[in-house]
Amino acid sequence: xxxxxxxxxxxxxxxxxxxxxxxxxxxxxxxxxxxxxxxxxxxxxxxxxxxxxxxxxxxxxxxxxxxxxxxxxxxxxxxxxxxxxxxxxxxxxxxxxxxxxxxxxxxxxxx
Numbered sequence: 001x002x003x004x005x006x007x008x009x010x011x012x013x014x015x016x017x018x019x020x021x022x023x024x025x026x027x028x029x030x031x032x033x034x035x036x037x038x039x040x041x042x043x044x045x046x047x048x049x050x051x052x053x054x055x056x057x058x059x060x061x062x063x064x065x066x067x068x069x070x071x072x073x074x075x076x077x078x079x080x081x082x083x084x085x086x087x088x089x090x091x092x093x094x095x096x097x098x099x100x101x102x103x104x105x106x107x108x109x110x111x
Contacts, residue, residue: 001041008043012051020060020075021083027073031061 002008019025034052038045052069055061060075072078099109 009051025071029071
């Protein structure tokens with residue numbers, strides 16, 4: 001289930017982020033509690049709590065006292081904007097720089 005090369009709390013956060021981006025988790029939808037998550041995946045509750053706290057700090061989840069944690073209304077838009085910027089920085093910008101160096105026009109790249 002979890003890989004050894006990335007901390008488990010990071011993998012949990014990434015999975016929840018992916019669920020928000022794909023729409024599996026929608027705005028104001030309740031997510032499992034840290035204890036439910038820990039029990040379901042057989043991990044330490046502190047590990048799950050660390051993942052959830054990171055998501056809260058990023059503004060992707062919010063707590064309702066006595067009720068649980070929910071997806072922030074703007075979480076999807078935040079994540080899509082972040083991923084678009086990351087995609088451009090990691091893929092498009094280097095590709096365009098290489099195309100420029102090789103004398104390939106934008107029209108040729110688009111073709």
